[in-house]
Amino acid sequence: MKTDIDRLMKEADLDALLVLGPAAHNGPMTYFTGLAHLSAGGNGQPPCFLLKMSGRKAIHFHLPMEREEAAATGLQTKNSYEDYDYPALLEQANRDSNQAAALLLETILTEYKIHGRIGIYGRIEFGHWLRTIDFLRRRLPDVEILGENMLRSVITQARVTKDDSEIERIRAMGRITTAVVGDVAGYLTSHSVKDGYLVNREGEQLTIGNVKRKINLWLAMRGAENPKGSIFAVGRDAGIPHSTGTDADPIPVGQTIVFDIYPCEAGGGYFYDFTRTWCLDHAPDDVLQIYEDVLEVYETVYSAIRPHKPCCDYQIQTCELFEAKGHPTILSNPMTTDGYVHSLAHGIGLDVHEAPSFNMKYDDVLLPGSVITVEPGLYYPDRGLGVRIEDTAWMRPDGVLETLVEFPMDLVLKMQGA
């Protein structure tokens, strides 16, 4: 949680955190500012950033035009243009904006007497800032500006455990997400079937593109944003976990549809992540069997998950359970594209993928207060099928894993419009 940051900075021997970039769609910054219209600066303006010193409140350095937005964050604020005479710095830097940014940072680090190690963060144009930091490193050789290991960084670790307000925001996104999934189910099943594909009243085939447009619309209606799109993948596409589906394709009955949806709060805040696999009208026997295997593994692993255990244990357990049922997995063959081919889970919050990692290569421990997905799946692209079930769940402080929003698991959606 945010209240852990000073302790984590001490453990990491960091004197300051420097967070770059805008407040929207930039987890490390949003974590401090909340949802706000604070831009990254640049392009003739000074850069905007946040400085968090050990034991002190964070300071946001903002543009003149965004002074009221900055003040509304409740953070300490400084005007990175007026308070530091940025035009003079830009002249001193021969109008080189990277050098001017480095001079501005040098001035501020000197003002606050920061001499030691500074961890740097923010989703921002990398090359532009690399040039700035290279200038700054040359000017301040005694200050160590470093990137932390993303999986272990101070902000990553703080963000792993969520406070009650974060849980409620993620849950609210879950309510929106599942409501839209329900809307999509109703929309699909209201169609008629012709030659094995969904058609509307005019007899025209419904396409994946039509459905995706509706998903975005219904998310917007409920106040959510969908910056990463969604997966609505049918048949062979469903057999490849990250294939998103082809817009022009029609929608068949009796084939697996993997519908994976991961929207966030409008303005770039907390995410939810959710998948159901559907067969419209009916499911072939082999799909049904695969689905039952996934569901059984989901339920077995879900009920086994406890706090304070290594996350990778559950990934290994999932692999072993699938292998016992005769499915290949990445445990025995890391290169397999058939069977179980991805991680069981991941943390989620201001990023759709954040710590903890369930990858077998890492030793992340599942902490009470964290929010994770649980998403086993089986994929057989050459057989034209894939199945995944995913919920987002809160490892509560009392050690109970709670699905934030419940939603039916049914594979087959009966057609209503036929």
Added chain:
Amino acid sequence: MKTDIDRLMKEADLDALLVLGPAAHNGPMTYFTGLAHLSAGGNGQPPCFLLKMSGRKAIHFHLPMEREEAAATGLQTKNSYEDYDYPALLEQANRDSNQAAALLLETILTEYKIHGRIGIYGRIEFGHWLRTIDFLRRRLPDVEILGENMLRSVITQARVTKDDSEIERIRAMGRITTAVVGDVAGYLTSHSVKDGYLVNREGEQLTIGNVKRKINLWLAMRGAENPKGSIFAVGRDAGIPHSTGTDADPIPVGQTIVFDIYPCEAGGGYFYDFTRTWCLDHAPDDVLQIYEDVLEVYETVYSAIRPHKPCCDYQIQTCELFEAKGHPTILSNPMTTDGYVHSLAHGIGLDVHEAPSFNMKYDDVLLPGSVITVEPGLYYPDRGLGVRIEDTAWMRPDGVLETLVEFPMDLVLKMQGA
């Protein structure tokens, strides 16, 4: 244009461009991949990136799960997991994902015999990649990995001039944007007025939050995305260019509303940028005067804009025109918050703000084929007003500046629902 990249690389003495990060909401990557579901990798997976060597087709290095999405880009593709035995690299790196990423990059740079200068790009978590690049620099001391000056980088310069397909995509976003602006105008004027504020049929006050929700909805209906929100700022908020408006505030008649909307293609592609200032029902005389000043300056400057001239000339001209009318500007007082306080214009494309810059400190030249905004404004926060007019325009190859989508300039919107 993309076809300029090899020439620009030569001029910048760069042997390769290395572009990091996902394909969505990441201009430098989207420029090569188009809209695609290609993630950034990481978190136990190898990183994803693109390598463009001088005189050669770009290569995208993708995750196994995204092989079909990568192939669909038409780029040359490699699987950064299987083709380089990433699990072995991760072991060699003692499971440190930054070191493993550096080893992967070292392997690839060696494979392609890249020894010289590499320009690095991509909107990505800065600290994470700084750690990777610091490792790589230590391992390959003879390779120079550098950030370019953002205003002058190879990809920035290529992107300044748009080809016909880019123009048509920006224009299509303009049609969506202006259609939504028309919807908003119709929605506002369909309300009744009570005690000077808009109310619905139940007599409840309409709020800015209500309007912003509708904006997002109508953009989604038309297939656009709104990742940066919009400005719908009334009265004093309108007097501060980047104040976005307060959701809970009601909407008055007879005060300036600055409505600035800058959505992009769903999936994170091309932007449009557009502003109108409205007074509902009527405009006070002082507002009308300010508005006429802005409109006159807009028309004078717009008609003066020619290709191959320094962009800052038009910024200076705008300041001089406003000062001649008695308004303070940043030409005489860079710190003023009254009068004309920002740039006349900016380039627009895969980012809402991109080159060229119209800042007086820079010497960007306006090239035929570029797309720019034109957006003079006047701000008097203490008088509770602000006025800005903005269109997006194409500097055509024949030297004519063409507004991509026309829309009425009226200040006063007559109420229809009263």
